Amino acid sequence: xxxxxxxxxxxxxxxxxxxxxxxxxxxxxxxxxxxxxxxxxxxxxxxxxxxxxxxxxxxxxxxxxxxxxxxxxxxxxxxxxxxxxxxxxxxxxxxxxxxxxxxxxxxxxxxxxxxxxxxxxxxxxxxxxxxxxxxxxxxxxxxxxxxxxxxxxxxxxxxxxxxxxxxxxxxxxxxxxxxxxxxxxxxxxxxxxxxxxxxxxxxxxxxxxxxxxxxxxxxxxxxxxxxxxxxxxxxxxxxxxxxxxxxxxxxxxxxxxxxxxxxxxxxxxxxxxxxxxxxxxxxxxxxxxxxxxxxxxxxxxxx
Numbered sequence: 001x002x003x004x005x006x007x008x009x010x011x012x013x014x015x016x017x018x019x020x021x022x023x024x025x026x027x028x029x030x031x032x033x034x035x036x037x038x039x040x041x042x043x044x045x046x047x048x049x050x051x052x053x054x055x056x057x058x059x060x061x062x063x064x065x066x067x068x069x070x071x072x073x074x075x076x077x078x079x080x081x082x083x084x085x086x087x088x089x090x091x092x093x094x095x096x097x098x099x100x101x102x103x104x105x106x107x108x109x110x111x112x113x114x115x116x117x118x119x120x121x122x123x124x125x126x127x128x129x130x131x132x133x134x135x136x137x138x139x140x141x142x143x144x145x146x147x148x149x150x151x152x153x154x155x156x157x158x159x160x161x162x163x164x165x166x167x168x169x170x171x172x173x174x175x176x177x178x179x180x181x182x183x184x185x186x187x188x189x190x191x192x193x194x195x196x197x198x199x200x201x202x203x204x205x206x207x208x209x210x211x212x213x214x215x216x217x218x219x220x221x222x223x224x225x226x227x228x229x230x231x232x233x234x235x236x237x238x239x240x241x242x243x244x245x246x247x248x249x250x251x252x253x254x255x256x257x258x259x260x261x262x263x264x265x266x267x268x269x270x271x272x273x274x275x276x277x278x279x280x281x282x283x284x285x286x287x288x289x290x291x292x293x294x295x296x297x298x299x300x301x302x303x
Contacts, residue, residue, distance in 0.1 A: 002064060003185065033201070037294075088143075155185065203216075240268075
């Protein structure tokens with residue numbers, strides 16, 4: 001079976017701005033893949049190129065073995081994209097919008113699937129409502145429904161939960177996880193890093209149009225982040241510990257790799273005459289990984 005998504009040496013310029021710079025990515029069928037990066041990193045440009053909405057200057061992209069440019073119809077049929085922008089037709093109801101979207105792919109008589117999507121996305125009660133009457137969160141649910149209506153094997157979610165309520169997030173992720181378990185490939189971009197950490201098996205990070213980190217979520221956390229002992233004391237931290245720690249607002253943060261290190265650390269602090277007033281233990285965190293990669297403390301792609 002070909003890769004779900006294959007991106008090879010893709011570059012794109014907008015005037016003097018280098019939006020994508022020789023991007024290489026291979027995403028396998030059935031993966032739940034995260035594509036992360038700050039605003040302007042090139043994520044949406046890459047997704048637009050994958051959907052055939054932007055023509056790249058160099059390189060190639062394919063979806064389930066179908067080249068995005070030379071075999072556009074097949075590539076697009078295998079792909080469902082949920083865009084960031086709230087784009088909708090104000091003249092139709094929710095159900096009518098989904099039937100029209102189905103027609104773009106030559107699909108008819110799929111009322112049962114449309115009903116299933118509506119129920120799973122909490123849209124059943126709004127099926128006959130005009131799109132203009134929906135809240136922003138409901139409109140975003142419809143965008144997700146439109147991306148799924150032709151049952152694509154590859155689904156790209158570009159900031160799908162931006163500005164929406166907790167209920168939608170939970171409903172959406174329950175449905176998307178079921179689709180992933182059924183074999184659909186999911187690609188997610190999000191600024192909610194806890195979502196990426198909890199959902200994605202593998203993550204790529206973009207910076208200035210380049211892939212600067214690529215690995216499993218577990219390995220990224222292990223390489224770039226660590227457990228940390230956070231504590232407040234009534235005395236000065238011993239010099240040998242202070243050199244490897246950081247201090248902010250009276251709290252000291254000491255990283256450690258194994259829980260076996262915690263008691264020796266505390267014993268050294270107590271031996272120095274310090275009394276521990278408050279103590280916390282934090283786990284490895286994708287936000288820390290993201291910040292360290294973006295700040296360039298660990299440049300170079302991770303494989």
